[in-house]
Amino acid sequence: MRRDVLAWPYLTGLVVLVLFPAMAAIVLAFTEYSGVQPPTFNGLENFSRIFDDSLFWKALANSLIFIAISVPLRVIAAGGAAILLHSRSRAAAVGRPAAYLPSVMPDVAYALLWLWILNPIYGPLTAAFESLGVTSPGWLTDPWATRVAIAVMSAFQIGEGLVVALAARRALPGSIYEAAAVDGASPLFTLTRVTLPLMAPALALLALRDLILSFQLNFVPALIVTEGGPRLATTFVPLYVYRAAFTYFRFGYASAVTVLLFAMTAAVVFVQYRLARRWRFV
Amino acid sequence: MSVSLRGVEKAFAARSAAPIPVLHGIDLEVPDGEMIVIVGPSGSGKTTLLRCIAGLEELDRGSVLVGGRDVTHDDPGERDIAMVFQELALYPHLTVRANIAFGLKARKSPPAEVAVAVADVARTLELEPLLGRLPSELSGGERQRVALARAIVRDPTAFLLDEPLSNLDPALRTRARVEIRTLQRDLGRTAIYVTHDQVEAMTLGDRIAVLRNGRVEQVGAPLELYDHPASAFVGRFLGTPPMSILSSEVLTPDRRKAAAFGIRPERVRLADADGDVKATVEVVEHIGSSTVVHLRTSHGELLARTPGRDVPQPGETVMVSFADRDIRFFESEDGRAVTP
Amino acid sequence: MRNTAIRRVAIGVVVVIFLLPVAFMFSGALRPAGGAPPEGFDLVPDVMTFENFRVVTSIIDLWRQMTNSAIVVALAVPTTVLIASWAGFAIVTGARKTRRLLLIASVVALMVPATALWVPRFVMFRWAGLLDSFWPLIAPSLMATSPFYVLLFALAYSRIPRHLFDAARLEGLSSLSTWWGIAWPLGRPTAFAVAMLAFVFHWSNFIDALLYLSTQDNYTLPLGLRTLQTLEPTLHPLMLAGAAIATVPALVAFLLGQRALFARTLEV
Known part of the structure; x- marks a missing residue:
């Protein structure tokens, strides 16, 4: 193990910043803790409160709606862009950084931008709709329009997914594409019968990662663009946790929500893992 | 088609x-x-x-x-x-x-x-x-x-x-x-x-x-x-061991039809006394079915292949000979074939 | 070839779509603040002004916040690169067990929702007396900021011929010397790419600043920008000017590093 010393700083970092906090969260979940007095054990009290809190269920439902819209959008965008942009052509070399560009914008700057874009009076989106002669939905006022807007917003920032999908596409051997060309396969046939099945494991992993990312992806937009509204339509789980912990200082309660998040994530990962085992062909 | x-x-x-x-x-x-x-x-x-x-x-x-x-x-x-x-x-x-x-x-x-x-x-x-x-x-x-x-x-x-x-x-x-x-x-x-x-x-x-x-x-x-x-390239490329290509200087003047010539190893005869060309044995390779002898002449390396195993030892000097019909002439040691 | 043409057009569409946010931001930042609502849609405003960039620096303490961000970045980026590079090296050259451990730990860490770590990390940093300092913002660099960067290094180092590492081991070189003598110089483009990504991350890091910083003077740029959220809609151009100022350094870093990421690390 001596030759693996270089792994230690990273592993130590993970223990201190991920493993230890995760375990601390589990302990805090069973306490009453406001940050002023030391935590006191209160059993399953927090969990029973969570189940009684209609706002939690609302936030969870909102998050699931967000996931249902944003994860497919983002995976299709990242996978599609990677398939389109993996070649060594000059056009692709321009396209790759362009597709990554929105991900480079600081989250706050990006949120402020959308605050303007979605503004019903001053925003360009409303103006664009009107110049097409279509009544603009009430961005920031209609619950569904706002949810969709937040999900679409997230679909531009796919940089990391693009990198993963590009690496996956690049790993496919060129010779099988030549074999497909000689076999007379059309581009569409090659896409559906060769590229997509071979990229499926990577895209599934991407979807999984995205699903988990979705729990935090909408935090900054919800905090800055919509402030959880309209009518709580964009109060997602992260915003709910944030307010519980840092507005109302209910650390024990927020930890309990966190633990539920862990449990849900673990369940999703487990199901995905069982499904993904079927794809081990390479 | x-x-x-x-x-x-x-x-x-x-x-x-x-x-x-x-x-x-x-x-x-x-x-x-x-x-x-x-x-x-x-x-x-x-x-x-x-x-x-x-x-x-x-x-x-x-x-x-x-x-x-x-x-x-x-x-x-x-x-x-x-x-x-x-x-x-x-x-x-x-x-x-x-x-x-x-x-x-x-x-x-x-x-x-x-x-x-x-x-x-x-x-x-x-x-x-x-x-x-x-x-x-x-x-x-x-x-x-x-x-x-x-x-x-x-x-x-x-x-x-x-x-x-x-x-x-x-x-x-x-x-x-x-x-x-x-x-x-x-x-x-x-x-x-x-x-x-x-x-x-x-x-x-x-x-x-x-x-x-x-x-x-x-x-x-x-x-x-x-x-x-x-x-000469084709001669060298096809056949193992390849055809040996040598300068025609090795041959007696009356046999020189072009600047270089090639000879297949199996056509080289290792004679003891009355051969045409003097050569020194450098390496002997026993393949099993045959034996390959690497020879050095005054104008380049020459390979000989014989079915027998009883061959001269490295360092020995031998006389080798080739029949006219087995010799292929080339413009140069890397040139086109010349038909006499 | 017809397919090539279709491909080019599709790439063109993708480029336009993804350039829209940045284009809108600059287009909005150049509009005169305080004007009437726009009549119809225009990406290029009729009247353009750079005034907003000057005014916004008087609304928020932009220069101080930039300096704070720069301090965080200056410490976090090199640490991230070093630790990610070491871990990536260990994934490629380490013993079987270590490799498995590193890969599993990385994937698990990627799968942990960041939201779930807010409260316990906050409690932890408070216990350590580090609240309202830059340390909690720099801390993620101790775990390479993101396991993703570790995997990028592993990808790059896995392309170095194995026998180079084996030869170094036979020579009796320590893993640190092997890393420094072989992996680091051969993987330099990836180090550059990860430095760029880490810069973009730490420069943009809003959530950690929101959780851990409380004194105005300690605000980093992303947290400071948040104040602009409260500007009334007629003043949105000022808000966008602030957003643009915060975006430009990240944009420049990305444009400098994108070739190292795409062409040299992913080899696309």
Whole structure:
């Protein structure tokens, strides 16, 4: 193990910043803790409160709606862009950084931008709709329009997914594409019968990662663009946790929500893992 | 059907430099049903030539005809040819059955016909027990047969094979070589086979085309090339051990018909006293069936091969001789053949 | 070739779509603040002004916040690169067990929702007395900021011929010398790419600043920008000017590093 010393700083970092906090969260979940007095054990009290809190269920439902819209959008965008942009052509070399560009914008700057874009009076989106002669939905006022807007917003920032999908596409051997060309396969046939099945494991992993990312992806937009509204339509789980912990200082309660998040994530990962085992062909 | 190449030229673009020419005007006629082997050292352009025929590379100039039809600008899939790749290029996510059927499905053949064709090919190549497996579950030899099956199932007008045996171990390679030859004869289809292995070239081809630096050095039947190489290069390239090429200075003046000459090792006679040329033994290699003696003469190295094992020892000086009919003359030690 | 043409057009569409946010931001930042609502849609405003960039620096303490961000970045980026590079090296050259451990730990860490770590990390940093300092913002660099960067290094180092590492081991070189002598110089483009990604991350890091910083003077740029959220809609151009100022350094870093990421690390 001596030759693996270089792994230690990273592993130590993970223990201190991920493993230890995760375990601390589990302990805090069973306490009453406001940050002023030391935590006191209160059993399953927090969990029973969570189940009684209609706002939690609302936030969870909102998050699931967000996931249902944003994860497919983002995976299709990242996978599609990677398939389109993996070649060594000059056009692709321009396209790759362009597709990554929105991900480079600081989250706050990006949120402020959308605050303007979605503004019903001053925003360009409303103006664009009107110049097409279509009544603009009430961005920031209609619950569904706002949810969709937040999900679409997230679909531009796919940089990391693009990198993963590009690496996956690049790993496919060129010779099988030549074999497909000689076999007379059309581009569409090659896409559906060769590229997509071979990229499926990577895209599934991407979807999984995205699903988990979705729990935090909408935090900054919800905090800055919509402030959880309209009518709580964009109060997602992260915003709910944030307010519980840092507005109302209910650390024990927020930890309990966190633990539920862990449990849900673990369940999703487990199901995905069982499904993904079927794809081990390479 | 026949395959014809007319003045095929191809260069590869280089980063911030002039394009690097790979093929300089190749002309080649492959008649219907013939197996031709394109052979040459690495970098001679043989794989590029094959890819040009397949349509995987665009030509800079010249044309490719399949069965008299100009396919120069057709996509690979429209040329009605099949190719076996060096890497085999099996679809890793598809079973053997689906791999074989891929090309037919891509061409939208009716499912019933696909099933019949796949079953036929699987029977011919003894792949029936493997049809449900994935490529990762097959041995090297089995994968190789699947690649062949995928090529022949479409019943194409011509086969292109790019060093298809290079990933097999030697024992398997000999068997696969015989299988390919038998298969091609039975199907009666034109085949173009690229290899750098001159044993494969000699044993597989109806004819051999030797490629060197993007030019066809010589085309002909294997033994014709072996016996009458058109250049010193061909003489050296075909045959193990290769033909020895020496300056004619070694010969007595009355026998010198050109600047250089070549002699096959098995035609060199190791005599004790009354030979023509004096040589020193440097190395003796016992192959088992024969013995190869490396000799040094005043004008270059000379190889001799004898069936016997009783040969002079390293360091000994011997006299060697060759018959006039076994000598091949060349313009230079790297030149064209000269017919006396 | 028809397919190439279709591909080019599709790439063109993708480029336009993904350039829209940045284009809108600059277009909005150049509009005169305080004007009437736009009549109809215009990406290029009729009247353009750079005034907003000057005014916004008087609304928020932009220069101080930039300096704070720069301090965080200056410490976090090199640490991230070093630790990610070491871990990536260990994934490629380490013993079987270590490799498995590193890969599993990385994937698990990627799968942990960041939201779930807010409360316990906050409690932890408070216990350590580090609240309202830059340390909690720099801390993620101790775990290479993101396991993703470790995997990028592993990808790059896995392309270095194994026998180079084996030869170094036979020579009796320590893993640190092997890393420094072989992996680091051969993987330099990836180090550059990861440095760029880490810069973009730490420069943009809003959530950690929101959780841990409380004194105005300690605000980093992303946290400071948040104040602009409260500007009334007629003053949105000022808000966008602030957003643009914050975006430009990240944009420049990305444009400098994108070739190292795409062409040299992913080899696309």
